[in-house]
Amino acid sequence: MKDYKDSENIESGFEDRSAKDIMTAASNILVFADNTEKSLRDKLRNRGFDDDAINEAVIKLKEAGLINDARLIRSYTEYLADKKLYGRGRIKLELQKKGFDRELIGENFEDCVSNVDFKENCIKLIRKKNLIKKIRDSKTAQKVNAALARYGYGYAEIKYAYTRLLEENEEE
Numbered sequence: 001m002k003d004y005k006d007s008e009n010i011e012s013g014f015e016d017r018s019a020k021d022i023m024t025a026a027s028n029i030l031v032f033a034d035n036t037e038k039s040l041r042d043k044l045r046n047r048g049f050d051d052d053a054i055n056e057a058v059i060k061l062k063e064a065g066l067i068n069d070a071r072l073i074r075s076y077t078e079y080l081a082d083k084k085l086y087g088r089g090r091i092k093l094e095l096q097k098k099g100f101d102r103e104l105i106g107e108n109f110e111d112c113v114s115n116v117d118f119k120e121n122c123i124k125l126i127r128k129k130n131l132i133k134k135i136r137d138s139k140t141a142q143k144v145n146a147a148l149a150r151y152g153y154g155y156a157e158i159k160y161a162y163t164r165l166l167e168e169n170e171e172e
Contacts, residue, residue, distance in 0.1 A: 022049045022057045030066055034075075037067050038099035070108050073100055077112040085125040087118055090152025122153050122161040132169065135162050 022044060029035060029043050037058060044054045061067045073095060080086045080094055091113070095105050125148070126132060134140040141162075148158050 018049075019053060019056065022053045023060065025049070026057050026061060027066075030061070034072055035067070036069055036072060036099045037062075038101075040067060042099075069100055069104055073105060073108045074112045077109070081113065081116045081118075081121060085121045085128065085151070087122065087148075087152030087154065087157065088113065089154070090150070093152070118153065119157050119160045122148060122151075122157045123164060125151060125153075126161055126165060132165055135165065136169075 025047055026040060026044060029040060035043070040061075041054055041058065044057070045051070049057075058067065076095065076098065077091055080091045086094065092105060092109065095109075096102060126135070126144070129147075131144050131147075134144050145158060148161075153161075
């Protein structure tokens with residue numbers, strides 16, 4: 001669990017009780033998991049807080065560093081690339097689904113994926129799904145192409161992976 005010792009300091013900047021209530025609710029939400037600005041807004045709205053109070057609370061939380069969508073984009077991108085083996089296209093789609101602002105994704109995406117080798121990830125995915133035998137046959141290779149495209153890989157990455165895996169299999 002996260003430790004939000006500063007939540008009392010943040011709450012003290014509000015005059016009325018309802019503002020303190022929204023900060024308490026926001027802090028309770030953030031204790032359990034990092035939330036995007038959008039998801040926090042939605043959760044607070046579902047708890048019955050009005051938009052003006054939510055806006056004020058979000059500004060305070062951002063100033064305190066408790067909401068940082070750029071940091072969340074980086075960690076979620078690393079997770080999707082390293083663990084799920086998603087390609088660029090799918091990662092962008094998943095970030096948008098998660099509720100990140102498109103502009104913020106655009107600003108941070110290339111920096112987040114600069115150290116990811118998507119060609120190698122495509123090879124890892126083919127091996128993980130045990131698709132090496134299927135890429136030899138042209139009929140099933142088309143299905144594998146479509147599956148890899150759904151994972152977000154581009155033509156160049158798929159072609160590189162096929163070429164390399166077929167060369168390795170010929171050597172064996």
